[in-house]
Amino acid sequence: MNKFFPISQPTITELEIKYVNDAITSGWVSSLGYYIEELEKEFAKFCGVKYTVLTNNGTTGLHLALEALGIKKDDEIIIPDLTFIATANAVSYIGAKPIMVDIDANTLCIDASKIEAAITNKTRAIIPVHLYGHPANMDEINTIAKKNNLFVIEDAAEAHGAKYKDKIVGGLSDCGVFSFYGNKIITTGEGGAITTNNVEIYEKAKFLRDHAMSKTKRYWHTEVGYNYRMTNLQAALGLAQLNRIDEIIDSRVSIFNWYKKYIKTNESVRLNYTAPWAKSVNWLVCLEVDNLNFELRETLMKNLKEQGIDSRPYFYPVSAMPMYNRKFQNDVSYNKSIIGINIPTFFGLQEQDIQTISEIINNEIINL
Numbered sequence: 576m577n578k579f580f581p582i583s584q585p586t587i588t589e590l591e592i593k594y595v596n597d598a599i600t601s602g603w604v605s606s607l608g609y610y611i612e613e614l615e616k617e618f619a620k621f622c623g624v625k626y627t628v629l630t631n632n633g634t635t636g637l638h639l640a641l642e643a644l645g646i647k648k649d650d651e652i653i654i655p656d657l658t659f660i661a662t663a664n665a666v667s668y669i670g671a672k673p674i675m676v677d678i679d680a681n682t683l684c685i686d687a688s689k690i691e692a693a694i695t696n697k698t699r700a701i702i703p704v705h706l707y708g709h710p711a712n713m714d715e716i717n718t719i720a721k722k723n724n725l726f727v728i729e730d731a732a733e734a735h736g737a738k739y740k741d742k743i744v745g746g747l748s749d750c751g752v753f754s755f756y757g758n759k760i761i762t763t764g765e766g767g768a769i770t771t772n773n774v775e776i777y778e779k780a781k782f783l784r785d786h787a788m789s790k791t792k793r794y795w796h797t798e799v800g801y802n803y804r805m806t807n808l809q810a811a812l813g814l815a816q817l818n819r820i821d822e823i824i825d826s827r828v829s830i831f832n833w834y835k836k837y838i839k840t841n842e843s844v845r846l847n848y849t850a851p852w853a854k855s856v857n858w859l860v861c862l863e864v865d866n867l868n869f870e871l872r873e874t875l876m877k878n879l880k881e882q883g884i885d886s887r888p889y890f891y892p893v894s895a896m897p898m899y900n901r902k903f904q905n906d907v908s909y910n911k912s913i914i915g916i917n918i919p920t921f922f923g924l925q926e927q928d929i930q931t932i933s934e935i936i937n938n939e940i941i942n943l
């Protein structure tokens with residue numbers, strides 16, 4: 576049996592262990608403590624924004640961001656059809672409606688040229704998703720938002736450190752939302768963050784994160800808030816990860832370059848595209864094979880697994896899910912979702928590993 580290559584795994588070093596040890600021995604195990612404050616400060620600096628609000632995961636971060644912007648029941652929020660379900664679910668928690676717009680066939684992010692057709696007098700915001708680590712086309716999205724008086728929330732859950740035209744994501748709109756789940760670029764186990772330059776969004780998100788408790792009168796609550804707080808233990812892990820983020824991203828860039836070297840691509844077998852204006856952080860390397868259908872892809876993934884290579888299918892379109900089926904005509908999303916898989920991408924994979932993985936993938940694609 577070959578060595579097994581998971582799709583992703585976290586990188587934990589002595590530094591992470593040291594910080595978590597320090598947090599636990601300090602006794603500050605809940606949501607107050609040095610590491611919470613430090614990670615909020617340092618993550619804001621990293622994203623080039625004034626403020627960060629840490630949350631207990633990315634989904635609650637999205638929910639809190641929508642609440643902080645004043646999104647209400649029956650408002651319409653534009654999202655890409657191809658994304659992780661959390662983008663849509665956070666909108667639904669408010670009673671607002673996610674409106675799915677098709678994706679761009681190259682970047683796999685929302686197709687900005689199709690946004691205006693989806694805007695109605697109920698539309699309040701756009702949530703572009705920086706999918707698989709590649710930034711969405713933010714200038715075009717921001718221009719449309721400005722013209723139509725809409726908020727923009729970047730779903731940057733998969734894209735810590737990615738750049739749009741040399742500007743880091745998370746600070747390119749009203750606010751950004753990140754996930755620190757175990758398979759993300761950096762992790763806190765479970766966790767999330769809202770990044771913003773807007774003091775009102777910051778204050779409101781912080782207030783709602785802690786049950787909307789009055790700042791001046793403890794245990795007095797003026798509205799229904801949430802407990803969406805991260806713990807100091809998680810933040811300790813996150814700070815160590817953030818200290819190492821440059822080497823983590825560099826490793827992912829090398830991995831993508833090695834895949835480009837060893838995977839045999841042609842017109843119908845492609846690795847993910849990177850726009851000339853983008854720096855992708857390659858959260859997960861994407862492989863598309865044009866003649867795949869559901870059954871063939873299941874066979875491909877099963878055959879790879881038998882040879883020690885984990886993979887996962889692209890997300891399904893949100894509008895295809897039973898609770899969101901509103902018959903959107905998003906052909907690119909539907910087509911892409913069935914022909915793509917993600918292949919092992921995590922810190923520490925070496926060139927020899929990628930060569931081994933690629934040879935097995937090349938062989939399976941020829942035999943499809």
Ligand SMILES: Cc1ncc(COP(=O)(O)O)c(C=O)c1O
Pocket residue numbers: 632633634635658659661662704730732733753754755756766767
């Ligand atoms: C695009 C996207 N949005 C939101 C989330 C939600 O993050 P979390 O899993 O931390 O709740 C994720 C992550 O899993 C994601 O990939």
